[in-house]
């Protein structure tokens with residue numbers, strides 16, 4: 001296993017430096033350690049090094065790893081960062097503390113219904129497909145404000161921010177700036193943007209949550225079935 005504690009310390013330093021460079025407090029940026037495909041032992045190494053906020057992109061995988069970890073670390077916070085099927089909304093509400101990938105009306109309705117049923121209200125981010133890529137999840141930028149209003153004001157979801165994954169082959173900065181401007185227009189204060197390769201750019205443009213996987217845990221060798 002790679003040096004998770006050492007990598008975490010290095011990433012935290014880089015986050016603090018990027019925040020100070022943007023005249024921001026280092027603690028205004030939350031590091032979400034993305035543990036998808038990594039074994040529970042890697043997550044435990046991060047927990048032992050003080051990390052508490054984690055991201056997973058699949059309900060099934062999170063369900064197999066996190067309930068046991070939570071027993072030992074009750075203050076752990078788990079974010080869903082991947083696409084969610086409507087029929088898994090109930091499991092997601094039960095398991096996650098934050099859902100960053102709310103991206104369509106049918107899902108928003110299913111989440112609202114499950115929150116009422118379970119009496120549990122994980123904070124939500126609306127995922128915006130800033131690059132308007134057909135294969136990628138997220139609402140298009142021109143539809144984002146209306147979708148925020150629907151989710152937050154009509155359905156009553158606790159919408160706190162926006163999330164984006166810029167196109168792989170493009171400069172991320174314009175996408176981060178676009179996400180920020182949509183958040184400002186929508187009255188949302190949280191921005192989940194930036195991954196291993198571009199989190200410093202994202203922080204300069206206002207990211208409050210950066211999602212970092214490989215720079216902490218090393219390469220993802222396998223994708224679990």
Ligand SMILES: *Cc1c(COP(=O)(O)O)cnc(C)c1O
Nearest residue numbers: 034057081195196211212213214
């Ligand atoms: C995997 C993943 C990340 C982390 O990517 P790295 O490049 O490994 O840091 C961030 N966000 C989402 C949505 C992901 O699926």
